[in-house]
Amino acid sequence: MNANKNIGCNVSECKYHAGNENYCSLQHINIVHHNHPAKCKEETDCGSFEPRNR
Known part of the structure; x- marks a missing residue:
């Protein structure tokens, strides 16, 4: 997934979280x-x- 550097997020349980x-x-x-x-x-x-989805 490509990280959008304009939207910070630390909710790794979300399918739109940018991984690492x-x-x-x-x-x-x-x-x-x-x-x-x-x-x-x-x-x-x-x-x-x-x-x-896990």
Whole structure:
């Protein structure tokens, strides 16, 4: 997978994690919120996450 150096990521369980580098391999990610309006980072997530098949 090609690392996108503009999107840092250390969630190696995601299928889009760039392997040995802590980056995402996607060109674009979707950030979602749990509360409206979100007031802290814990109320947001990467909506592009998909679990890695192991």
